Amino acid sequence: MQGSMEPTEPTSEPSPGLVSAAIQAITQHIRAEGLAPGDPLPSEAAMTRQLNVSRTVVREAFRSLSAMRLIDMSAGRRATVAKLDTGAMSMVIEHGITTQQISVQQVYDVRRTIEMRTVALAALRRTDAEAAAIASSARLMRENFTNPEAVMEHDIAFHEAIAAASHNPVFSLIVTAFSGVTRRTWVIGWRTRSSDEAQLKMIKGHEDIADAILKGDPRLAAEHMAEHFDKSVKALIDAGIA
Amino acid sequence: MQGSMEPTEPTSEPSPGLVSAAIQAITQHIRAEGLAPGDPLPSEAAMTRQLNVSRTVVREAFRSLSAMRLIDMSAGRRATVAKLDTGAMSMVIEHGITTQQISVQQVYDVRRTIEMRTVALAALRRTDAEAAAIASSARLMRENFTNPEAVMEHDIAFHEAIAAASHNPVFSLIVTAFSGVTRRTWVIGWRTRSSDEAQLKMIKGHEDIADAILKGDPRLAAEHMAEHFDKSVKALIDAGIA
DNA sequence: TCCTTAAAATCTGTATGACAGGTTGTTGTC
DNA sequence: GACAACAACCTGTCATACAGATTTTAAGGA
Numbered sequence: 001m002q003g004s005m006e007p008t009e010p011t012s013e014p015s016p017g018l019v020s021a022a023i024q025a026i027t028q029h030i031r032a033e034g035l036a037p038g039d040p041l042p043s044e045a046a047m048t049r050q051l052n053v054s055r056t057v058v059r060e061a062f063r064s065l066s067a068m069r070l071i072d073m074s075a076g077r078r079a080t081v082a083k084l085d086t087g088a089m090s091m092v093i094e095h096g097i098t099t100q101q102i103s104v105q106q107v108y109d110v111r112r113t114i115e116m117r118t119v120a121l122a123a124l125r126r127t128d129a130e131a132a133a134i135a136s137s138a139r140l141m142r143e144n145f146t147n148p149e150a151v152m153e154h155d156i157a158f159h160e161a162i163a164a165a166s167h168n169p170v171f172s173l174i175v176t177a178f179s180g181v182t183r184r185t186w187v188i189g190w191r192t193r194s195s196d197e198a199q200l201k202m203i204k205g206h207e208d209i210a211d212a213i214l215k216g217d218p219r220l221a222a223e224h225m226a227e228h229f230d231k232s233v234k235a236l237i238d239a240g241i242a
Numbered sequence: 243m244q245g246s247m248e249p250t251e252p253t254s255e256p257s258p259g260l261v262s263a264a265i266q267a268i269t270q271h272i273r274a275e276g277l278a279p280g281d282p283l284p285s286e287a288a289m290t291r292q293l294n295v296s297r298t299v300v301r302e303a304f305r306s307l308s309a310m311r312l313i314d315m316s317a318g319r320r321a322t323v324a325k326l327d328t329g330a331m332s333m334v335i336e337h338g339i340t341t342q343q344i345s346v347q348q349v350y351d352v353r354r355t356i357e358m359r360t361v362a363l364a365a366l367r368r369t370d371a372e373a374a375a376i377a378s379s380a381r382l383m384r385e386n387f388t389n390p391e392a393v394m395e396h397d398i399a400f401h402e403a404i405a406a407a408s409h410n411p412v413f414s415l416i417v418t419a420f421s422g423v424t425r426r427t428w429v430i431g432w433r434t435r436s437s438d439e440a441q442l443k444m445i446k447g448h449e450d451i452a453d454a455i456l457k458g459d460p461r462l463a464a465e466h467m468a469e470h471f472d473k474s475v476k477a478l479i480d481a482g483i484a
Numbered sequence: 485t486c487c488t489t490a491a492a493a494t495c496t497g498t499a500t501g502a503c504a505g506g507t508t509g510t511t512g513t514c
Numbered sequence: 515g516a517c518a519a520c521a522a523c524c525t526g527t528c529a530t531a532c533a534g535a536t537t538t539t540a541a542g543g544a
Contacts, residue, residue: 017497018497018498019305019497019498027336027337027340030337030340030341031340035341036341036342037341037343043523043524043525044524044525045523045524053498053499054498054499054500055499055500056298056497056498056499056500057497057498057499059302059525059526059536060301060302060305061284062525063261063302063305063306064305064306064308064310064413065307066306066311067265067306067307067309067310068306068309068310068330068333068334069334070333070334070337073525073526074506074507074508074525075506075524075525075526076504076505076507076508076524076525076526077507077508077524077525078507078524078525079508079525081341082337083343084334084337084338084341084343084344085334088310088330088333088334089330089331089334091312091330091411092267092308092311092312092326092327092330092331092415094269094310095269095272095324095326096326096412096415098269098272098273098409099272099277099278099279099323099326100278101279101325101326101411102326102410102411102412106410106411106412107412109359109410109412110356110410110412110413113355113356113457114352114355114361115358117351127268168344168345168348168351168352169338169344169348170335170338170348170349170351171351171352172343173334173338173351174416175322188493190473259526260526260527261526261527285493285494285495285496286496287494287495295527295528296527296528296529297528297529298526298527298528298529299526299527299528301497304496315496316496316536317495317496317497317534317535317536318494318495318496318497318534318535318536318537319495319496319535319536319537320494320496320506321496322537383504450489475528
């Protein structure tokens with residue numbers, strides 16, 4: 001049963017490659033069956049029979065979806081539908097940066113645009129627990145301020161917590177996808193704030209944002225966020241980031 | 243040379259699975275060599291030797307990156323670094339929608355946030371050709387207004403053209419990633435505009451945006467865009483979209 | 485010498501078979 | 515009825531084979 005000898009559909013085959021077809025078949029199966037995260041998918045063997053292709057093809061399809069984090073795979077178990085994850089988006093952004101198709105500044109412009117909105121939404125919709133988590137990240141930035149690495153991680157957590165408090169997972173998805181870029185450039189911005197004073201002022205900015213969210217004042221929160229981004233971008237430009 | 247018999251690195255193996263390791267090796271190769279779009283990657287055979295794993299593993303890694311559109315593959319040719327493409331992002335968004343982890347309204351909120359910015363940037367940065375392309379899409383909407391399918395495609399092209407005119411590929415990436423969702427819900431909004439008058443008014447809104455961009459007035463352009471989105475969201479809510 | 489063309493080497497696409505190891509369902513015993 | 519051993523199923527990885535596409539090399543002629 002060599003693949004090219006028995007074209008299952010001699011008429012219309014728009015996408016080139018059996019793997020692409022298999023990927024589509026799997027995603028369509030999810031849609032057609034109305035599967036939810038955690039629900040199991042057909043086994044590779046079943047898919048092999050259904051599509052009448054080799055296991056190689058089916059496996060490459062499953063693996064591709066797994067790489068995009070649309071499904072979860074593990075040995076012995078069937079693949080399951082995955083919860084929303086930022087994996088694929090992160091990789092696309094990283095790819096764009098490393099191949100110099102997008103610049104760090106362009107990412108920051110998008111981040112600013114989005115986070116001006118998430119911070120306003122967070123001020124309006126945050127639960128008490130979310131407000132506490134945001135404030136906590138800001139506090140941890142101050143407490144660890146002699147350890148840049150730690151400050152950075154709490155900074156990233158701070159922005160992700162705000163996105164989560166916006167109660168729109170698409171915002172969370174995008175903000176989180178940018179975290180990788182932030183990890184790669186954050187230190188540069190930090191170094192331009194040479195004095196302790198400048199560094200503490202930057203941390204103060206985060207506390208102001210957290211306070212505004214706690215108070216439920218979207219306009220004030222957005223103002224502080226704008227200021228924060230303007231200074232961050234300025235720091236990057238001063239450091240000569242293209 | 244059975245895989246599990248000769249652990250190449252008996253000490254630290256953080257990521258579970260050889261395929262993940264291979265994916266990382268490839269992306270790191272791109273970074274380390276400073277490859278640009280179009281540049282060729284090592285052959286599968288070369289990668290197989292370098293990583294000391296089977297071709298199966300290497301192939302699944304390549305295929306995964308291809309599915310995310312980070313690399314281009316075709317028979318006989320070596321894989322090459324891909325230009326920035328929205329493929330993976332679209333699939334993530336689609337997945338979120340079909341598994342009901344995100345709602346259409348949430349996508350529209352993100353679109354509104356982003357396109358309020360792209361339209362302003364487009365007004366400031368558009369070339370004459372870009373302004374013409376945007377206006378052309380609006381005109382084609384009017385000319386084909388008895389054919390909903392055609393109107394939709396020109397509508398989508400309109401928004402993507404604005405994103406392109408923002409001269410920030412990250413915006414283009416995100417806006418384009420949402421086009422799939424738009425294709426799946428657009429008709430619903432169109433139907434709520436039952437009269438020709440209502441439909442033509444909606445098209446007029448697009449022309450107003452195009453004019454503002456042509457005039458180079460970011461504030462006016464953003465105002466028209468806001469109005470457009472508010473009406474679109476209202477139309478979806480009227481139609482009972484969750 | 486240079487151009488053309490045919491053969492060889494290389495590469496990807498797909499299929500098949502094999503086996504290790506994990507997971508789940510079944511059965512049989514106590 | 516509880517528990518343990520076993521069988522069935524499933525994924526992870528490897529090896530091999532071959533078709534078809536592409537690139538490289540070599541040969542031959544102008």
